Amino acid sequence: MSDRTERSEGRESVPSQRRTSDRPVLSVEDLTVTVGTRRGPAHAVAGVSWQVRAGETFALVGESGSGKSMTLLAATGLAPRAATVTGRVRLLDSELTALPDDRRRRLRGRHVGFVFQDPMTSLNPVLPVGRQVTEAAEEHLGLSRRAARDRAVELLDLVGIPSAARRVDAYPHQFSGGMRQRVVIAMALACEPDLLIADEPTTALDVTTQAQIVELVADLQQRLGTAVVWVTHDLGVVAGIADTVAVMYGGRIVEQGPVDAVFDTPTHPYTRALLAARPDPSRRGEDLVAIPGAPPSPLDLPPGCAFWPRCPVRADPRCAHELPPLTPVGDGHTVRTFYPGETP
Amino acid sequence: MARFVLRRVLQSAVVLLGVTLVVFLLLQLVPGDPVRVALGTRFDPQTYEALRARAGLDQPLPVQYASYLGHALTGDLGVSFRTGQPVSRIVLERLPATLSLAVTAVVFALLVAFPLGIVAAVRSGSAVDHAARVFSQFGVSVPDFWMGIMGILLFAGVLGWLPPSGYVALTDDPGRWATHVALPAVTVGLVTASILTRFIRSSVLEVLSADYVRTAEAKGLRNRVVILRHVLRNALIPVVTVVAVQLASLLGGVIVIEVLFAWPGIGRLTFDAVQARDYPVLQGAVLLVAALFLLVNLLVDILYARLDPRITVR
Numbered sequence: 001m002s003d004r005t006e007r008s009e010g011r012e013s014v015p016s017q018r019r020t021s022d023r024p025v026l027s028v029e030d031l032t033v034t035v036g037t038r039r040g041p042a043h044a045v046a047g048v049s050w051q052v053r054a055g056e057t058f059a060l061v062g063e064s065g066s067g068k069s070m071t072l073l074a075a076t077g078l079a080p081r082a083a084t085v086t087g088r089v090r091l092l093d094s095e096l097t098a099l100p101d102d103r104r105r106r107l108r109g110r111h112v113g114f115v116f117q118d119p120m121t122s123l124n125p126v127l128p129v130g131r132q133v134t135e136a137a138e139e140h141l142g143l144s145r146r147a148a149r150d151r152a153v154e155l156l157d158l159v160g161i162p163s164a165a166r167r168v169d170a171y172p173h174q175f176s177g178g179m180r181q182r183v184v185i186a187m188a189l190a191c192e193p194d195l196l197i198a199d200e201p202t203t204a205l206d207v208t209t210q211a212q213i214v215e216l217v218a219d220l221q222q223r224l225g226t227a228v229v230w231v232t233h234d235l236g237v238v239a240g241i242a243d244t245v246a247v248m249y250g251g252r253i254v255e256q257g258p259v260d261a262v263f264d265t266p267t268h269p270y271t272r273a274l275l276a277a278r279p280d281p282s283r284r285g286e287d288l289v290a291i292p293g294a295p296p297s298p299l300d301l302p303p304g305c306a307f308w309p310r311c312p313v314r315a316d317p318r319c320a321h322e323l324p325p326l327t328p329v330g331d332g333h334t335v336r337t338f339y340p341g342e343t344p
Numbered sequence: 345m346a347r348f349v350l351r352r353v354l355q356s357a358v359v360l361l362g363v364t365l366v367v368f369l370l371l372q373l374v375p376g377d378p379v380r381v382a383l384g385t386r387f388d389p390q391t392y393e394a395l396r397a398r399a400g401l402d403q404p405l406p407v408q409y410a411s412y413l414g415h416a417l418t419g420d421l422g423v424s425f426r427t428g429q430p431v432s433r434i435v436l437e438r439l440p441a442t443l444s445l446a447v448t449a450v451v452f453a454l455l456v457a458f459p460l461g462i463v464a465a466v467r468s469g470s471a472v473d474h475a476a477r478v479f480s481q482f483g484v485s486v487p488d489f490w491m492g493i494m495g496i497l498l499f500a501g502v503l504g505w506l507p508p509s510g511y512v513a514l515t516d517d518p519g520r521w522a523t524h525v526a527l528p529a530v531t532v533g534l535v536t537a538s539i540l541t542r543f544i545r546s547s548v549l550e551v552l553s554a555d556y557v558r559t560a561e562a563k564g565l566r567n568r569v570v571i572l573r574h575v576l577r578n579a580l581i582p583v584v585t586v587v588a589v590q591l592a593s594l595l596g597g598v599i600v601i602e603v604l605f606a607w608p609g610i611g612r613l614t615f616d617a618v619q620a621r622d623y624p625v626l627q628g629a630v631l632l633v634a635a636l637f638l639l640v641n642l643l644v645d646i647l648y649a650r651l652d653p654r655i656t657v658r
Contacts, residue, residue, distance in 0.1 A: 078561055109564030116562075121555035126577050126653060135573075136563040171653040187563070 024090070025195045025227040026075070026112075027051035031087035033067070033074040033251075035298075042298040044070040044083070046251035052244070054194065057221065057228040059238040059259070061274075062248035063295050068231045069199050071248075076112055076197070077104040092194060109136035113188030113226075115217075117200040119180035123172040129183045130156070130168030137190040155186040159216060178209035185216065192224060199231045214241060235278055239263055244332075247271050250296045250306025253326070257333030267335040269342070270307045305337065313342045345649075352645055356638040363634040364416065364627075368409050371623050378425050378621045399425075412627075421631070422624035431628035435613065439632070442602070442609030444514050445532070446594035448525050450587065452533035453540055460537075461544025465579075466571060468549060476541055483538025489600045492531040496604075499527060509606040528605040532598050536590045543586050544579070551579040581651050588644040595640065596633040 033045035045067040052058035060068045072078075074085045077096065089096040091111060096104055108114075113136075116122040124132055130152035137143045137151055149168065156164035159182040172180055181201060188196055198217060202210035218241050221228050232238060238245050238259060245263075246256040247270065255268040266272045273291045293310035296302060305311070308319045316338055326334045329341070379395045380387065396402050400411060415422065421431035464476035500508035506527050512520040551557065552575055560574040595610075602611035610629055617625040649655045 076562070078558065105564045105566070107564065108562060112562075114559070114562035116555060116559060118555060122559045124556040124560070124574050124578065126581075126651070127573070132559075135560075135565060139563070139565055139569070173654050184559070187559075190563075 022053060024051035024053050025092060026229070027088075027090045028071065028075050029088040029090075031071060031074060031085070031089065033070050033079060033083050033085050035070075035080065035083045037082070037299065039299055043251050043301050044298050045074060046301060047087070048246075048248070048251075048253045050244075050246050050253065050256065052195070052227045052229055054227050055221070055225045056244065057218075057230055057242045059242035059245040060229065060231045060248060061233060061235065061238055061245055063233060065295055065298070066248040067251040067298075068248050072197050072199060072229065072231065076108055076114075077101065078108075106140065109193075110140040110191050111193050112195045112197060113191070113193040115181070115184050115188050115196065115198040115201040118204040119177055119184050120204065122184055123180055125172055128169045128171060129175070132172075133183060133187045134190050136187070140191050151190070152186075155190060156183070158189070158220070159183070159186040161186070177205055178212060181205060181209075181213055182216065185213075185220070189220065189224070189226075193226065195227045195229065196221070197229045197231075200233070201230075202232070202234070202237065210237075217241075235275065247274065250301055251298060252306060252336065254307065254337070255333075255335045256326075257330065261330050261333045265330070265333075265341070267329050267333070267340040268307075268337050269311050269313045269339075271335075273310075273312065313339055345646075348649070349642075349646065352642050356642055359638060360631075360635060361413075364413060364631060365409065367627050367630045367634075368412060369405075371627065372405065374621070376621045378623055381621045382425050416631070421628040424625050425622045426620050426625075431624045434625055435610070435628040435632050438608060438610050438613045438629075440513060440515075441511055441607055442595060442611065444521070445525060445528055445598070445602075445607060445609060446591060448529035449533035449536060449594055450591045452529055453536035453590070454587070456533070456537040457540035457544055461541045462548055462571075462576070464541070464545045465548035465552060466575075468545075473545075476545060480538040480542045483534050483541075488531055488535050488598070489604055491534060492528065492601055492604045495527045495531055509604070511607050528598075528601050528607055532594060532601050536594070539590065540583070540586060544583055547582055548575060548579040551575050554578070577651075581648070584644060584647060584651065588640050592637045592640040595636040 027049075028051065029049045030047050031045055031049070032043070032047050035042045035044050048067070048071055050058065050060075060071065062068050070079065070083075073080075074083060075089045075096065076091075079085055085097070087097065091107055094103075094107060096107070099107075123129065130149060133155050134143060134148035134152045138145070138148050143151060152168050153164045156168060161167060161179060161182055167174075172183070175183060185201075196217070201217070202213050205213060214237055217228065217230075220226070228241075230237070230242060242259045244257065245259045246253045247262070247268065248254070249270050255262060255266070255271045262271065263275070266275050270291075277289045277291060279288055291310060296306050296309070302308060302320060304318070304320045304322050305324055308314070311319070319338060324336050324338045326336045327340065328334050379392055379399065379401065382395065383392060393402075400408055403411070412422070419432055421435070423430055424434060427434075460472075460476045460479065464470075464473040467473060496508045499506045506523055508527075510524055512524050514521040557570060557574055560570045565573075599611040599615050601607065602609045603615055606612075610633060614626065614629045616622070617629060
């Protein structure tokens, strides 16, 4: 454990709230992301607020293009250059949105680890995996190359890569998809971050591997007490691991709350449609339920409820023109509709 | 690795053999009779026949080729029709001039194209990017001989900083070599730099949008580290090929530039040999160029295997 001392030194210099307080690790307040495109401004994220505490798992759910990933990229300073970000993002004691790029960079990797969607493309093909795993620790904790190597073996072992000591010098192409995603997870945990952001980490994997990765992250979270933000469109995963869930549609959160409350009493028509669209093994042979229509284009968001054109309830013409406010419907359970719980 | 190199060397040898055959046959198609050219106005049928027999030109083609190949293997590429000197010596004498010009031109091109291409990609859409695009467009569209003439007019004529033409061997006087090589090398190098700048820019731009670059940024690495360790390492792999092809083609001699600057290299030699229908010299020059080309490609293949771990060497 030659690197232990160096790591604890690195930790002392930065205040950490982990396991010591109920304050959120990351809180996002009224975040908007507007991306300038040739066809005009695209409102990728149109004002979202949420937070995640230490040891907690927060799931961000929605269809492709609903703004899930962009919310996280923007919150951590990784949004594309063409994007304009407004709102407030707090990580531990730092107001991220107010920080200069370089200060924000120093928090990334150190306090926030990322796991991306496709492990086949998210690793550098020409660098040995061990090097990629501990790069962040070299940068943020000042680990020497020698100590970093030992730490890489330790981390690869932690995420369940067999004979880690031998494979630390191997290249990404020498690993399977599932093993690569384990490498990416090891990489995200290199500095023992307070927050782990997993952006659809199982989407590109086959079903058995998916289950293993979900289990691995849940297990590591228990052991390390990390806060996890899990972006997904897989409601099964959400039910299994999340404490809190936010459903996004058209760049806004339409329903948010404790996972049990949202799953047991879905209140927004979109959430209900989404839950109804899940394949149900007891109804084998029947057609899958789909939500008719398509999500709105971020280039042309309607002034009212974004789901209105596809909404099965459609109780009121003002839905099309007036944005429904987020209304509380239970303990920590909020919903953005004029007609909570209404059925068609 | 040793087996890989050996296999590639053998492959190259086969290609080289093919080159000798093509060169040999091609010259048979060229109109003009070298013996007549050699005799000039002193033509008489008896001497003509005797000379033809001495050069082996009265033999059937396969015999001529076999004889050429046999001698070539022992380093004997025949003698020049014009001067009677051994071809291998003539050709090798010209090699340093071409080599020093080609290497200087490529080094110059790399010094220009690397920073320009990389900055243009990293700051795409910026003023540097636009300047780089204008530069590459200019470099590839303006003929090199025109640029050479302008260079001579400006730096030799108006400013008088550099000699207009001529050659001094690097081993004789490095300082004077440098002043002589500057104009031709920059003229040739500008074209190469234009091609490379474009290629490097697009290669870097492509890698910049790769997922693993976002991963590197997500780790909170310094921008410089992201660019150097993650972007360039990947972006420059394909660039190696383009640099090698450029270098190899310059090693063949840049005929127009060598003639323009009175640079006694392979290009100039080829030009003179064609004019004089000096077949043995022409064959020797082409053979040497082909051999250099194969050598550069062999080195690139080995370098590639070292740069990209995904390429397995068997």
